[in-house]
Amino acid sequence: MSNALSTRVDVAIRGIRVDAPVTRQAGAGPSDDAHVMFGGEQAAIPQNPNSPYLVKNGRLLLDGADMGLDVVPVTRPKFYDLSTADGVSYEQIARLHGANVLATTVVQTCIRYGETDRCRFCAIEASLRSGSTIAVKTPAMIAEVALAAYELDGIQQMVMTTGTSNGKDRGAKHLARCVKAVRAVLPDLPIQVQCEPPGDLQTITDLYEAGARSIGIHVESMDDDVRAKWMPGKSSVSLDEYRAAWREAVRVFGHNQVSTYLLVGMGEDPDEMVAGAQELIDMGVYPFVVPFRPLKGTLATDVDHVPAPNRLVLEDISRRVGASLVAAGMHGADQQAGCAACGACSILKTAGA
Secondary structure, eight states, X not given: OHHHHHHHHHHHHHOBBOOOSSEEOSBSSSOSEEEEEXXXXXXXXXXXXXXXXXXXXXXXXXXXXXXEEEEEEOXXXXXXXXXXXXXXXXXXXXXXXXXXXXEEESBOOOTTOSTTTOOTTOBTTHHHHHTSSOSBOOHHHHHHHHHHHHHHHOOOEEEEEOOOOSSTTTTHHHHHXXXXXXXXXXXXXXXXXXXXXXXXXXXXHHHHHHTOOEEEXXXXXXXXXXXXXXXXXXXXXXXXXXXXXXXXXXXXXXXXSEXXXXXXXXXXXXXXXXXXXXXXXXXXXXXXXXXXXXXXXXXXXXXXXXXXXXXXXXXXXXXXXXXXXXXXXOOGGGSSSSHHHHOTTOSTTTTTO
């Protein structure tokens, strides 16, 4: 596992040269990535024309040397060729992530996207401005696309996220309506929802009763100084409010059906990040450790010029958090749906978690 983990960390930082039919540019999370099967596992890896790593004939090469790993690009899904009756491309409504995950941002705008409040790693509205998506997806639209993706391409799970709204629910009510619509046509499809802590914790139960079976409540950092610097608007939601939402989500959704992102590369002390991850694990929350990726359209890249994290730091944190997850019996694959279940954007699955 050691060599595979080191290689997986290195390509996450340095990227690969690959002709990939399924990619993602801009958006709320890791992007500019190629979706491939990396050693048999789903992986989203940055495309970098200057990377020493090349994918050729299904193999990973480093400066021409075969690394002993199969890397196969994910095939372009058939549902991308379809449109709604009023002419909206299915690809603008939902995207394939990895080989079998359907993902959609149900509202592509966010109250925190203003210059002073914006999360510096986020480009949620960049994809809207480019025309690659639409602002609001209706429940009927999402259900139509989900059914086609299931029937044509065999998707096995779905992720629904949202920009934050002005309402007390912070966008969760629209998520619940969308989940309910999909479960009406695909009653057995596992769905993860992602949102900020809703102002009323009853909303977490509403999401579960609508049919979601996993939930991501993403904090990105457990360090208040880092939060204030990198996400000035979102940091107005206190860590205590996050903790209350995580505990309620674990009560409703179950142990290891709740997750949160932790981003490596924002200046947080590695030992403190690992300690924060352990607090989450003790709560029954899966800390999904992901490297910060320099993305066009984000303030961190375009204004701050923040580089990718140090590979040794990323490997160290991933190893330690992975070991803690394994010791706690928490594996991403045991989540019914979502980022941890897919694992493509993180190194934790390669670390055994």
